[in-house]
Amino acid sequence: MSQGEPGIELDTSVGYTLKAAASALHSALEAVLSPLGMTITHYSCLELLAQRPGLSNSELARGTFVTRQSMNVLLKALERQGLVIRPARAPVGRALPTELTARGRRQLEVASAAVRRVEQDMLANLDANEQDQMRRLLTTCIASLTEPPASAT
DSSP states (O other): OOOTOOOOOTOHHHHHHHHHHHHHHHHHHHHGGGGOOHHHHHHHHHHHHHHHBBBBBHHHHHHTSSSSHHHHHHHHHHHTTTTTOOOSSSSSSOOOOOOOHHHHHHHHHHHHHHHHHHHHHHHTTTTTHHHHHHHHHHHHHHHHHSSSOOOOO
16 A cells, blocks of 8 residues: 555454454354353364254365364364264264264353353343344355356446
């Protein structure tokens, strides 16, 4: 940026405000998950598996916003802790479907309650309509940045 160009006005920047909100949420989640011996990615992985049993390493990595390599390391640790199981061999192709164990479901139950409290605290000053509107607006922002733009005709 040259000296003649105006910068981003942080007080009115939606992106900056969104980053600040994400950072505050991250800190609040770490604060409730850390005493449970969990990271946000650990929790997210268990939550995804509870909702979609049998996901592969790649699918879990995409769903938790980490690399396949990082997810593989996490899954091995979760297996050692008895929280997830994967077959020794892939039933089809190379993907190893992962599932929660009973122990993993119990840990997730405690963590989910803590995460729900954080989200409730975050949204406490918004009514149901404002929460729905926020969800819609954020979804639109995500789509604007991840989907190819519609071609002009």
